[in-house]
Structure formats: structure tokens, C-alpha cells
Amino acid sequence: MHRCAICQTNRAQVIRPKNGQKICKSCFLEVFELEVHTTIVENNIFPRRGERVAIGASGGKDSTVLAATLKALNERYDYGVEFVLLSIDEGIHGYRDDSLETVKRNAVQYGMELCIVGYDTLYGWTMDKVVEKIGKKGNCTYCGVFRRQALDRGAKRLDISHILTGHNADDIAETVLMNFLRGDLPRLGRCAEIMTASATSPMRRSKPLKYAYEKEIVLYAHYRELDYFSTECVYSPEAFRGNARSLLKELEKIRPSSVLDIVRSGEQLVHDVKSPSKPGCGERNGCRGQDKGSVSGSQVMSTEPATLKLLQGAAQTNDGAGIQTIGVCGKCGYMSSQPICKACVLVDSLNKTEPPVEVSLTGNMISIEVSGGILI
Amino acid sequence: MTTDTIPITVELAGGLELLFDNEKKLRINIPAKTEDGDATNINYLVNYLCVHHMKDTRREMFEVDGTVRAGILVLINDADWELEGEGEYELQPKDTILFVSTLHGG
Numbered sequence: 045m046h047r048c049a050i051c052q053t054n055r056a057q058v059i060r061p062k063n064g065q066k067i068c069k070s071c072f073l074e075v076f077e078l079e080v081h082t083t084i085v086e087n088n089i090f091p092r093r094g095e096r097v098a099i100g101a102s103g104g105k106d107s108t109v110l111a112a113t114l115k116a117l118n119e120r121y122d123y124g125v126e127f128v129l130l131s132i133d134e135g136i137h138g139y140r141d142d143s144l145e146t147v148k149r150n151a152v153q154y155g156m157e158l159c160i161v162g163y164d165t166l167y168g169w170t171m172d173k174v175v176e177k178i179g180k181k182g183n184c185t186y187c188g189v190f191r192r193q194a195l196d197r198g199a200k201r202l203d204i205s206h207i208l209t210g211h212n213a214d215d216i217a218e219t220v221l222m223n224f225l226r227g228d229l230p231r232l233g234r235c236a237e238i239m240t241a242s243a244t245s246p247m248r249r250s251k252p253l254k255y256a257y258e259k260e261i262v263l264y265a266h267y268r269e270l271d272y273f274s275t276e277c278v279y280s281p282e283a284f285r286g287n288a289r290s291l292l293k294e295l296e297k298i299r300p301s302s303v304l305d306i307v308r309s310g311e312q313l314v315h316d317v318k319s320p321s322k323p324g325c326g327e328r329n330g331c332r333g334q335d336k337g338s339v340s341g342s343q344v345m346s347t348e349p350a351t352l353k354l355l356q357g358a359a360q361t362n363d364g365a366g367i368q369t370i371g372v373c374g375k376c377g378y379m380s381s382q383p384i385c386k387a388c389v390l391v392d393s394l395n396k397t398e399p400p401v402e403v404s405l406t407g408n409m410i411s412i413e414v415s416g417g418i419l420i
Numbered sequence: 421m422t423t424d425t426i427p428i429t430v431e432l433a434g435g436l437e438l439l440f441d442n443e444k445k446l447r448i449n450i451p452a453k454t455e456d457g458d459a460t461n462i463n464y465l466v467n468y469l470c471v472h473h474m475k476d477t478r479r480e481m482f483e484v485d486g487t488v489r490a491g492i493l494v495l496i497n498d499a500d501w502e503l504e505g506e507g508e509y510e511l512q513p514k515d516t517i518l519f520v521s522t523l524h525g526g
Contacts, residue, residue: 046503057499066503105434105522214522262434262493262522263500274435274521289523293490 050075061257061300069267076264080252081117087238089208089250093124098199098207099156101129103146106210108272109261110253114208115154127154130198130207132191133162135170139278146273153271161198163190167391171279177394180279186394187279189386193378196247211251214258214292217303220310221288229313236310257303259296425449426460426513430469434521436492439476446473450511462494463487463507465517482519491523 046056046066054068067075084090090097099114101107114127131147133140144160151158164170167190175183199207216236223232234240239250253261265272295302372378373385380386430446437444446469454464466488470479481489487507488494494501495518496509511517 055499056503059500059502069498258522259493262520266433266495266518266520274433276435290490293523297490 058260058263061259061296062304064300072260073264073267076256076260077113077116077120080113080256081121083238083255084117084123084252087250089239089252090123090125094126095124095206096126096128096202096204098128098130098159098195098202098204100195100207100209101131101147101150101158102210103131103143103150103273104210105261105265105270105272105274106212106215106253106258108146108150108210108270109256109265110208110210111150111154111156112268112270113264114252115156127156128202128204129154129156129158130195130202130204131158131160132194132198133160133164134187134191135163135172136278137172139275143273143275146271149271157202159198159202161194161201163194166190166194166197167387169391169394174394175279183279186390189390193385193387197378199247206248206250208250208252210253212253212256212258212261213303213307214289214296216251216254216310217292217306218285218288220306221292222284225288232310232313236307236313255304255307424452426452426511426515428465428511428514429516430465430473431516431518432520433518434493435523436482436519436521439474439478439482440469441475443473448473459510461507461511462496462501462509462517465511466507488519491521493520493522494518495520 048054048056048068048071049065050067050071054070056066057069058072059066060072099107099111101111111127111129117123118125118127129147129151131144133144147158147160150156162170171183171187171190174186178186195207199205219235220232223229223235238254239248241248264270292303292306371380371383373380373388374383375388376385378385378387382389384392427447427449430448432440432444432446440446450460450465450468452460454460458464463486466483467486470483474482482492483489494506496504497516498518501507501509
């Protein structure tokens with residue numbers, strides 16, 4: 045029997061992937077929470093007491109662990125923030141129905157307010173109807189664009205300007221790999237950031253589980269007997285992410301630290317890409333530098349100074365992949381860098397009988413990587 | 421060659437239950453020895469489950485190269501199987517083996 049390397053008393057039940065440490069269940073729960081707390085403090089994720097913050101909740105393991113951990117930490121360390129669960133109903137029968145039931149139970153279990161926003165009310169289309177119209181191919185584009193706005197709109201409805209998502213270290217490493225394989229450095233940079241504020245979204249988004257291994261998230265959920273729901277989107281095989289994921293899991297088997305190493309690589313690449321010159325800068329008007337002055341120029345960044353400080357510290361948010369002037373969508377009034385926002389363009393194409401349009405997302409701050417709830 | 425069996429409990433979670441007709445808990449009696457006379461281990465159990473209990477035809481969602489697919493966590497009596505010898509762990513009566521997928525999204 046192995047003894048716990050921390051308390052030296054109990055039976056070790058977990059080997060930590062990041063360092064091979066063998067620890068017992070209760071030390072594991074403690075250290076897992078402590079590390080999330082450290083991430084929160086070091087990155088100043090909750091700069092303001094009294095703030096209401098949304099947790100993007102799908103009912104899956106990541107967002108459930110996020111909600112459970114944050115509830116515990118908020119009580120233990122007194123962040124003084126109030127959490128609200130924000131869920132998206134994409135309108136996918138047999139996929140979202142059950143997970144939304146889980147979220148409803150979570151709201152009761154954690155004593156958090158719950159807000160569900162549906163694609164049908166926001167756009168007049170459920171994903172089931174979208175797929176009926178355009179087929180399975182390419183539907184992820186619609187879902188990704190719709191979801192990003194839906195989270196923002198849901199948060200806005202709640203008068204909230206900060207959304208937390210449950211992305212874990214494995215999610216981020218996968219996305220780093222995918223963007224690397226595609227040669228998409230700007231997006232690679234963004235996906236590795238812990239906190240993002242984009243020109244097309246009025247929201248701050250943070251990933252407090254960024255350094256948490258998927259394996260440990262599953263173990264945490266198991267040991268704490270959390271109520272979560274596992275499923276795969278019925279429409280999304282998403283082969284490329286699947287391949288990146290398999291590669292990552294194989295790497296992890298050989299060298300468990302690979303996951304966090306890739307996350308760190310992503311962070312470093314951003315750092316290096318950004319420092320000397322900014323490719324694409326000047327392509328559009330309003331070229332901004334990469335610091336405070338530049339971001340504060342847009343109405344997006346009406347958040348508190350702490351955010352700006354953080355954005356500078358944590359590998360600047362602006363990526364140089366094209367600079368946008370922010371206006372509002374001529375149709376729906378939602379913040380947009382184009383005359384008509386992406387969601388409206390997509391909805392228009394659906395409402396017409398013409399074949400669906402191809403929407404290019406390059407050079408835009410919208411990044412969509414969607415897989416069973418993953419959106420980075 | 422013996423016909424003795426070992427009673428164990430197998431639990432499936434994180435979406436794996438979908439491969440087993442939504443069964444989350446199986447109480448099974450597994451042969452104590454393999455055909456070659458070796459003690460039954462986790463790898464043997466993985467194959468045994470595929471042959472006798474899996475309802476889904478996508479075996480590769482559970483088993484790859486004679487053991488569980490990467491990304492599936494195995495807990496032996498609530499402890500990480502890496503602490504117990506992984507696939508080589510020899511099953512003991514009344515063991516509880518949990519297979520939980522980390523691969524499914526929300």
C-alpha cells in the first residue's frame with residue numbers, strides 16, 4: 045500500500061498527472077481546490093467584491109466541477125462574488141434536454157440562480173431545425189456563432205459582464221494543438237489565455253480550470269459524488285478535435301506532464317508572437333497597440349482597470365490578427381465589427397431558401413471551436 | 421484449469437454506460453483464470469466485458485490494443501489503477517472496478 049505523500053497517513057488513491065505525486069482522497073480534494081484558488085488569486089479573476097459572475101453551465105463534468113469548486117472557495121476564501129448559472133439551450137433533442145435537467149438540479153444543490161437562454165427565442169431557430177435545413181455538415185459553425193452570442197446575451201440579460209467557463213487544461217492543450225496544426229497563431233494565442241475580452245463581445249471570459257487536468261476533474265467529480273451528465277452532441281463528430289484529443293491522450297499516457305506543457309507552450313508562443321511586430325496591424329483602421337490605451341479605446345473595455353492590468357500581464361489579448369472598429373449590428377443592435385453581425389447573417393441565410401452562406405471567421409475576434417460544449 | 425469464478429462489481433460512468441445499454445453497475449462472476457491458466461487481470465476483464473456485456477458494436481470506444489482506451493480512467497476499489505499495476509492488476513473477490521470516461525463533453 046502506498047501512503048499519501050502529503051498527510052503520510054492515509055492510503056494513496058490518486059497519482060497526480062502533473063507531478064506523479066501519490067496522494068489520498070481527502071488531500072487530493074484539498075489540493076485540487078487550493079490550486080484553483082491559486083489560479084484565481086494569481087490572475088485576479090475576481091477583482092471586485094459584490095460582482096455577479098455567470099458560470100457557463102452545461103451540466104457536464106467541467107462546468108459542474110467549476111460550480112462546485114467555486115461555491116466551496118467563495119465560502120472558504122470569501123471572494124465576495126455571487127455566482128449565477130447560465131445555460132444555453134441549443135434546441136437539440138436528446139442532447140440538451142437531459143443535461144438541462146442536470147443543471148436545474150445543480151442550481152438547487154449549489155443555491156445559485158439559473159438562467160437558460162434558448163436559440164429558438166434568440167434566433168427563431170433550434171439546432172434541430174438548422175440541421176433539418178442545412179444537414180449535419182457545417183452545422184457546428186452555426187452553433188458556435190449562436191452560442192457565443194447566446195452566452196453574452198444571457199449574461200447581459202442578467203446584467204453581468206463576466207462569464208466563467210469550464211475549459212480545462214486538456215481542452216486548451218487540444219485547441220493549442222489544433223491551432224498549431226492549422227498554422228493559426230493568433231487563435232492559438234487567444235485559446236491559451238486565461239482571461240479574454242474580445243472586440244466583438246462585451247464580456248470578459250475566464251477559465252479558472254485552465255490548469256486543471258481533465259483526469260483530476262473527473263476524479264474530483266467522482267470523489268465528491270457530483271451530479272453531472274455525460275453525452276456527446278448528436279450532430280458533432282468533429283473529427284479534427286477528436287484526433288487532437290486522441291493524440292493528447294496518447295501523449296499523456298507516455299508523459300503525463302505533456303498536457304500542461306502544451307498549455308505552457310501555447311502561452312509562450314503568444315508571448316513571442318506578440319512582442320516584435322504585429323502582423324496584420326494596419327490592415328484596417330483603428331490599429332491599436334497592444335496595451336491598455338488600445339483596448340480602452342473600444343467600448344468593449346468599459347470594465348474596471350484591474351481587467352486591463354490583467355490583460356497586459358497575462359499575454360496581451362490583442363493578437364494582431366486584424367483590427368476592428370466596433371459598432372453595432374444594423375439588424376439586431378448587438379455589438380458587431382461588421383454592419384450585420386455573424387448571427388444575423390447566418391439567420392438570414394437560414395430564412396432564405398438559398399443555399400447557406402459560407403461565413404469566414406478569419407481575421408475576426410470570434411473564435412469558434414465547438415465540440416460537445418467546448419468553445420474556446 | 422479451474423472453473424472457479426471471482427465475484428466483482430463493475431461500474432461504468434462518464435458516458436461509458438451508453439455502450440453497455442445504460443447499465444451503470446454490473447455484478448459479474450468472472451473466471452478466476454484465463455484460458456492459459458494465468459490469474460485474471462484488468463486487461464482480461466476489459467476484453468471479457470466487450471465480449472459478454474457490451475451492447476454497442478463500437479468496441480474501440482472502450483478497448484484499444486488489449487487494454488482500455490486512453491482517456492478512460494480506471495479506479496480499483498476507488499484508487500487510481502496506476503497505483504495498482506494498471507492492466508496487470510489481478511482481480512480479487514469483491515473488487516469494485518470503475519471505468520469512467522473523461523472523453524465526453526457536456
